[in-house]
Amino acid sequence: GxxxxxxxxxxxxxxxxxxxxYCNSSTTLSNIQWYKQRPxxxxxFLIQLVKSGEVKKQKRLTFQFGEAxxxxxLHITATQTTDVGTYFCARQGGSxxxxxxxxxxxTVNP
Amino acid sequence: xxxVSQTPKYLVTQxxxxxxxxxxxxxxxxxxxxxxxxxxxxxKIMFSYNNKELIINETVPNRFSPKSPDKAHLNLHINSLxxxxxxxxxxxxxxxxxxxxxxxxxxxxxxxx
Numbered sequence: 001g002x003x004x005x006x007x008x009x010x011x012x013x014x015x016x017x018x019x020x021x022y023c024n025s026s027t028t029l030s031n032i033q034w035y036k037q038r039p040x041x042x043x044x045f046l047i048q049l050v051k052s053g054e055v056k057k058q059k060r061l062t063f064q065f066g067e068a069x070x071x072x073x074l075h076i077t078a079t080q081t082t083d084v085g086t087y088f089c090a091r092q093g094g095s096x097x098x099x100x101x102x103x104x105x106x107t108v109n110p
Numbered sequence: 111x112x113x114v115s116q117t118p119k120y121l122v123t124q125x126x127x128x129x130x131x132x133x134x135x136x137x138x139x140x141x142x143x144x145x146x147x148x149x150x151x152x153x154k155i156m157f158s159y160n161n162k163e164l165i166i167n168e169t170v171p172n173r174f175s176p177k178s179p180d181k182a183h184l185n186l187h188i189n190s191l192x193x194x195x196x197x198x199x200x201x202x203x204x205x206x207x208x209x210x211x212x213x214x215x216x217x218x219x220x221x222x223x
Contacts, residue, residue, distance in 0.1 A: 031209060042200060043153065045211035086151050090212075093155075096141050097166050098212055100153040 002093040004032075006101030014109050019076040021104035023089035030092050032072040034063060037103070038085040046074075079108050113137070116201045116215035123191055124223055130187045131218045133201030139213070140206040141165075142184040144176060147198045147217070159184055160206060188220075196222045 005024045013019050023032060031050045035043040047056055049065035049072060056063045060083075062075045076083055086103040093099035116133040123129055135142065143166075144156040158166035159178040173189045184201060201215040 033211060035212075037151075042214040042217050043212070045213070048209060048211065050209065088153065095165060096158055096160060096206065097155055098143075099155065100145075103151050103153075105151065 002091070002097075002099050004029075004089055004091050004099065004101040006089055006104055008104055009102065010105050010107075012107045012109065013079050015081060016078050019079050019083070019106055021074050021087050021089075021106075023072045023074075023101055025070050025091060028069050029065075029072075030069075032065060033090045033098070034072075034074055035088045035090060035100075036085050037088065041085075043088060043100075076106075079106070081108050081110050084108050114201055114203050114213050114215040116199075116218055118218060119216065120219050120221075122221045122223065125191055125193060127191050128187070128189045129191060129220070130185055131199055131201075131220075133184045133186075133215055135182055135201075135203040135213070135215075137203060137213060138205075139203035140181060141204055142178065142181070143202040143204075143212070144184065144186050145200045145202060145214075147200060149197070153200070157184075157186075191220075191222045193222050196220055 033048045034046040037043045053067045054065040060077045064073045086105045088103045089101045090098050114135040141160045143158045157176040161181045162178045175187045178184045198217045200217045202212045204210040204212050
């Protein structure tokens with residue numbers, strides 16, 4: 001279906017450790033977007049990946065789009081307490097619909 | 111400030127009541143959405159309007175009725191509220207086109223008692 005599977009559902013790390021969340025689809029994706037939602041906040045757009053094998057970086061965050069455009073990952077190097085939140089991937093579900101994965105909730109122990 | 115703003119931020123009401131949530135965006139976007147986020151943080155699309163025209167209507171009970179008086183506003187009216195309607199409702203907008211990001215409002219936390 002149109003759903004994207006996101007794993008893990010929860011991740012708890014010590015500050016300074018790395019973190020990765022994965023987004024998988026059974027069908028080819030036209031593009032993938034990533035959002036971050038802080039506790040009590042609203043989802044905020046981080047980045048969009050469009051090309052096969054694309055890698056984009058934002059400071060300590062590295063986003064990858066698989067060669068087959070069926071999976072994507074978000075990797076955070078040396079997590080900080082400010083990274084706490086839920087990270088969502090989202091795919092186009094046809095027309096103007098944006099379908100979200102179930103998210104990965106990251107907690108960071110200082 | 112340029113933003114997506116929705117009111118109220120919190121809404122506590124009893125079962126059976128009717129309530130509305132309002133949303134406005136001044137970003138000049140064509141398309142607006144309502145998403146529901148349940149207690150497990152799952153973001154589910156409910157409706158979308160493009161320039162006042164309904165373009166997405168997911169399997170939402172017909173107690174929920176969106177209305178878009180113009181492309182900058184999208185309201186959500188809920189009749190006969192039920193306990194299961196308790197959630198955070200997010201309004202969002204974006205420019206039409208598959209590569210444009212969503213801009214979310216701050217959310218309305220609805221609690222039905």
